[in-house]
Amino acid sequence: MAQTELFTETENLFERLCQVEILRQGFKAVKANDGSPGIDGISVEVYGGRLEQELALLAAELADWSYKPKPVRRVEIPKPNGGVRLLGVPCIRDRVVQAALKLIMETIFDPEFSNSSYGFRPGKNQRQAVEAAQKIVKSGKEYVVDIDLSKFFDRINHDRMLERIKLKIKDKRIIKLIGLTLRSGVCANGSLIPTTEGTTQGSPLSPLLSNIVLDELDKELEKRGLEFCRFADDCNIFVATQKAAERVMEGITKVIEGRMKLVVNQEKSKVSKTPGVKFLGMTILMGCIVISAAAMDKAMEKVKELTPRGTHKGLEKSIQEINSWYRGWSSYFSMTQYPSQFARIEAHIRRRLRARMMRNLKRRRSIAKNLIQKGIGRKLVNKTVYSNRKSWDLSHTKAVERAYPNKWFESLNLYSRSKEKLPHWFAVNKWVKYP
Secondary structure: OOHHHHOOOOOOHHHHHOOHHHHHHHHHHHHHHOOOOOOOOOOHHHHHHOHHHHHHHHHHHHHOOOOOOOOEEEEEEEOOOOOEEEEEEOOHHHHHHHHHHHHHHHHHHHHHOOOOEOOOOOOOOHHHHHHHHHHHHHOOOOEEEEEEEOOHHHHOOHHHHHHHHHOOOOOHHHHHHHHHHHOOOEEEOOEEEOOOOOOOOOOOOHHHHHHHHHHHHHHHHHHOOOEEEEEOOEEEEEEOOHHHHHHHHHHHHHHHHHHOOOOEOOOOOEEEEHHHOOEOOEEEEOOEEEEOHHHHHHHHHHHHHHOOOOOOOOHHHHHHHHHHHHHHHHHHHHHOOOOHHHHHHHHHHHHHHHHHHHHHHOOHHHHHHHHHHOOOOHHHHHHHHOOOOOHHHHOOOHHHHHHOOHHHHHHOOOOOOOOOOOOOOOOOOOOOOOO
């Protein structure tokens, strides 16, 4: 019998969870994600070094109910717009159990999830979500109901979530184990904080649990005949008119807060035409997918952070750090249909580096000598250098840009996404103008 078929019978799931082979698959998933140790200080490497012994012990503890999830270690991650995001780091053994639970439960729940749900699902990703949103907008539904759920993961109602799980899973032992996991507590600053609501961001099971909770919202939207795209708790609903959007916002807010016991952030939720809404860092502008203005601004700030004014770091080291960030950033945002947005970021990187080189030379005589050595004519050098221009202004002059052209940065292996071969449908030679 295939593994998928095996897991669709839900009355004896607990026995399957207690199998060492299932726990081994859970460990593989944990190892692939890596991550830091929980409160017991045991790392993935240490746990993996004695894997068979650990898995046998874990299976036995699960079977005789001596297994008890440990509290998670609290980690605070600063948000770009202020405040902190509260994450939790479970111990490796607890992550293995949760990953195994996810493997078992996913085959039961995922086939029933909405086609408009894209977050944390096999075969689904951000690009598909944004492209689906683009398709809806092109059909004529240009107004967006952008619903922001306030502290969604922290406010999930345990009882309601477990009741929804019971609709699909008949094995009460699995429900009990999930309940123990949810209520395992948080260790912060040496104190144990009980968890009476919410699910831990950072745990392997949390994404699936969040989709189980929000599937109720998806089903309500489908029942009302609304087109939407949801990625985790980021949900955009598309309609044809402002009036319809306002009506949907009012009605769906009542469902979320009244029935689902969640909180809508009124300050961040809004009704707007698509150019005024970002979805997964992207915006639909004139029917095209572009990087949102907010994401571009954050990227510019990151470039500034990676190229500080008073650094003694070598140019090669700086370029390595820039490349490390920019490869990942541009890979995610490669769904933009305006590659000129990459060109804008890259031009800013080069200018910041040119300005730094001018500052490092300090004296104007040294700058002039450097530019002449680079083959720039003395007349242009003198006109450029012996003026009131500061290093930032100098970085955008003909003399400095000719001395340190784009090809010079390429020779230092500064990564450029805008130079890569792009799909034929990309718009080129256009600079995005946001409303």
